[in-house]
Every structure is written in structure tokens, then in C-alpha cells.
Amino acid sequence: MRTFRPLFAALLLALTSLVGVATAQQSGGELTFGVNREADMLDLQVGSSRYDLVPAAQIFDTYLFLSAEGEFIPWLAEEVTVNDDSTEYTIRLRPGVTFHDGTPLDAEAVKFNFDRIVDPATQSAKAVGEMGPYDRTEVVDDLTAVVHFDASYPGFLAAIADWRSGGPNSPTAIRADPEGYRFAPVGTGPFRFVEWVQGSRIVLERNPDYAWPRPQTMHDGPAYLDRVVFRTIAEDGSRVVALRNGEIDGLLRLPPQELAGFENDGNFTVNRATLPGSGxxxxxxxxxxxxxxxxxxxxxxxxxxxxxxxxxxxxxxxxxxxxxxxxxxxxxxxxxxxxxxxxxxxxxxxxxxxxxxxxxxxxxxxxxxxxxxxxxxxxxxxxxxxxxxxxxxxxxxxxxxxxxxxxxxxxxxxxxxxxxxxxxxxxxxxxxxxxxxxxxxxxxxxxxxxxxxxxxxxxxxxxxxxxxxxxxxxxxxxxxxxxxxxxxxxxxxxxxQHTINVFGNHVVGAESYPVYGEAPYFYDTYLD
CATH class of the missing domain: 3.10.105.10 (Dipeptide-binding Protein; Domain 3)
Structure with a gap:
């Protein structure tokens, strides 16, 4: 029996909370991030585009956090226990977590999400592949669910550290508008969805009730930024010009031929990562x-x-x-x-x-x-x-x-x-x-x-x-x-597969998400 408890995360948050105090005066402002391609949808349980994750990483949290060192650390789950043959995973949820619409994250919500992913009617393109030989989810009490598999499935820890299968969506919002939900998601993350102007921008705003940041962040409580705008600028040259002219604060996927110029320019910060997967x-x-x-x-x-x-x-x-x-x-x-x-x-x-x-x-x-x-x-x-x-x-x-x-x-x-x-x-x-x-x-x-x-x-x-x-x-x-x-x-x-994101130096604390790399994470980010 293996158990994943949040001791490391709790210690880290305690040690780094002072950094949040030191930079709290920087709260506010709007960050505009230029992307080369618009998301297909923001219902990660249905879609498969990697570009969906760029805004969605701000909207959703996951049960476990996978660190750059390969460690699974509890996040929305307070504890995850695995039986000896990896056919049962007991998820004990962190108390007090709510979706953006006020729905509580409870064991029934866990069951709803896993059942929805494997339901053929959902037509999941990628998340269903993370569910392996899924059998059912058993609700034990309000904060405890046991996930059962028909065969050994050691890959489930990675699955619940991935937004598609491990990022819970609001059951209330999905039931209210199953089709429209793809373009107006409701998660538990530090930013909540505001609007999507197709072909132009996706706008998010700070979740004022956020109190469960992921491990290895630099402060506690809500995010610093008021709003994040993901602006679609498909043409590479135009995206670069927009960054240099100050029309946007950062960009996704710098064209590789531009790398040397930005690395040698002290006005910008370059974030690079080699991504896991197929290449x-x-x-x-x-x-x-x-x-x-x-x-x-x-x-x-x-x-x-x-x-x-x-x-x-x-x-x-x-x-x-x-x-x-x-x-x-x-x-x-x-x-x-x-x-x-x-x-x-x-x-x-x-x-x-x-x-x-x-x-x-x-x-x-x-x-x-x-x-x-x-x-x-x-x-x-x-x-x-x-x-x-x-x-x-x-x-x-x-x-x-x-x-x-x-x-x-x-x-x-x-x-x-x-x-x-x-x-x-x-x-x-x-x-x-x-x-x-x-x-x-x-x-x-x-x-x-x-x-x-x-x-x-x-x-x-x-x-x-x-x-x-x-x-x-x-x-x-x-x-x-x-x-x-x-x-x-x-x-x-x-x-x-490599990603190169660039930010103006007035953007502080922008990071690429550990392991998954391409998706930026703006929880600790502020504008100087």
C-alpha cells in the first residue's frame, strides 16, 4: 500500500508564504499573452488540442501535482492511497475547495468527472486514454472516493496529475449546458472564465475565493493579476512585432529563428522546455x-x-x-x-x-x-x-x-x-x-x-x-x-517537442508549467 501525503507541499508553502507578502503590493493589472493558435475548446475531457491547455491551465487544478523531479504531490487531493496491485485508488479530497460557480468539490463530483470521461456519449479524444481499465468510482463519504480498475493500472497517478483526466469540472455547469460548456468552462483554478471572442481572444479573471494553490508556488491566496487575456496572433512575425512593440506582454512559441535575438536582448525573459510525450x-x-x-x-x-x-x-x-x-x-x-x-x-x-x-x-x-x-x-x-x-x-x-x-x-x-x-x-x-x-x-x-x-x-x-x-x-x-x-x-x-515562451521583463513570476512545459502558469505572476 502506497500513500501520497502533502507534507512536502505544506512545508514549502509555509516557507514561501513570506514571498507572497513581500510582493502583495504588486497585485492587479491585466496580462495579454499572444498565442499562435486558438484553442479548439476548453472542455479538456472532450478535446485533444495542446492549445486548449494554454488557457485551461489557469482555470483547472488537478488532484495531484507532478513536480519537475517526478514526484507526485497532493493538491486537490489531501491524500491518495494505492492498494498493492494498483487496482484501487482512494482519493481523500482537500476540504473547502469549490468550483467557480460555488459547487463544492466532493466525492460525488469526483465520480461524476471520471464517469463522464469514459462515457461513450462524451466522445473523449484524449482523457479517456488516461483512464485505462476503469471500472467505477465508489463514493465513501463527502470527501472520500475509491476508484476501481478491472486490472492493475499504475499509470493512474500520472492521469490524475493531468488536467484532462485529473482536473475536475463543475458537474452543475456541465448539466446546465452540456454543449455550451465546451466554450465556457468552470473549474477550481486561480482564474475563472469570462469570455471567448472566437478568432480574437479568451479572457479570464482572478478567482477571489482561491485558497488552494498548487505545491511549489511562491504565495498563498488568490492570484496577483486581475485578468489574463489570451490573444490569438497566428502569424509568427506579427506576434513577435506585437511583443517588441508592447502590444502584448508575452508570447507562446517563439519562432526558432528568433531565439538568438531575444536571448541577447535584456528587455525580455526567455522560458524554454523540452516537453514529455512523443516528440x-x-x-x-x-x-x-x-x-x-x-x-x-x-x-x-x-x-x-x-x-x-x-x-x-x-x-x-x-x-x-x-x-x-x-x-x-x-x-x-x-x-x-x-x-x-x-x-x-x-x-x-x-x-x-x-x-x-x-x-x-x-x-x-x-x-x-x-x-x-x-x-x-x-x-x-x-x-x-x-x-x-x-x-x-x-x-x-x-x-x-x-x-x-x-x-x-x-x-x-x-x-x-x-x-x-x-x-x-x-x-x-x-x-x-x-x-x-x-x-x-x-x-x-x-x-x-x-x-x-x-x-x-x-x-x-x-x-x-x-x-x-x-x-x-x-x-x-x-x-x-x-x-x-x-x-x-x-x-x-x-x-x-520544445517550447519557447518569451515575456517582457516587466512580467515577473511567469513560468512554464513543470513537466508539461508549454502551458504557462500565471498564479505567481505580477506586473512590475
Missing amino acids: VILVVNASKPPTNDLAFRQALLHVVSPDQIARVGYFGAWPAHRGSVLSESNPGFIDLAGTFEFNPERAAQLLDEGGWVMGNDGVRVKDGNRAELVYIGFPSGETTRTLELIQSLLQPLGVRVQIMELESGAIQRARQAGDHHIAHLTFIYTDAHFLRTLFHSENIGTGWNFIQEPDSTLDGMLEAVQIEADPDARAALAGEIQRYMLEQGYVLPTVF
């Missing part, structure tokens, strides 16, 4: 020619060079990917950089040996199938440069690449339909159990498995890592999955 990878469709051929897929791995992509596509600001489907910041990551070294000659040899014959028009052919690939991904300067580089490297080998850049709804439909040969994918997750959501055969066609080809060997490994409770055994399984997926040519790693 930026290209998923290969193994169900149709030419990429249904293992030799062809392995030839691609000898040409798609993470080092060159980091240099050309990301101006050296994002680090080259050294694995396959886990980031270097994930537990269980293994370095596979030497498995398929950049070697166009070896790639040509594999294609020759595999029966891919060069045609008169410079395109290889095998069994009537031409070596022509369709890439499907999001429009961005970094990915466009990356694919143009890949085009130039593959063309001399007799392989052509068509680049199709689509918006989020269209891209997901196209990837699920298998319209691609290679597809862009980035996903943030902290635990290897989530690999099942992305790559298990059960998720072909309707979920996130864009490999499109059932693989019972991979399925077995993914099922095993989800339920393995021993940390060393889980790490070994995660390593096997990473190596197998690379050797099968199911993924082409490019760079580790």
Missing part, C-alpha cells in the same frame, strides 16, 4: 504501398535525419530526436540515435534489394506501385521546412513526397481514413501507458493509430506496459516498445 514524429502508414514494405520504411529511416531537421527546420533551437515514441524527459526513454544513421547509400541499397526499380521518370516502381508519398500535417514554418528538406533528400533516391497541410479537423479525418503515407504527430504525455492510446490496433480508424496496420506483437507489448506495476519492468517494456516501433519503421523521429 515531433512522422507516423508511417504500413497498410498501403509503398510504405507497407518494411525495406522501404527502413530506407526512409536512413534518409530522414533528426540532426539535419533540427538544424534546417528548427534553426538548432529544438533538439534532435534521439528515440522513437518517447521524449528524453519521459521515464523509460532509451537513446536509439545510432540504430538508423543517416546513410543515403544504404537507403538506396535497401530499395534496390527490395525490388524498387528506378523508372525512366526518376521514380522507383515495384509491382506497379510508384514510390510516391503523401504527407499530411499541420501548417507551420518548422514542419514545412522539415518536409521540404525530406523532399530534397528523397528525390535523388527515386522517391517523391507530396505535402498536404490541413487544419485540425480535416487533418484528423484524413489521418484516420489513412489518406497519408506519413503523418505528423505530436502528443504530450508523461507515462508510457499512454502509448496504447496512440498505437494499439483497437485505435485504427477512429482513434490515434495512424500506422493503420494491425500488429498483434505491438498490441501485446502495449497491453503489458499499461498494467505492469513494477517500475523496472515497466521501463524495460517501454524500451522494447520504442525499439520495436523504430525497427519496424512505424515512426520517423524528427525533433524533441
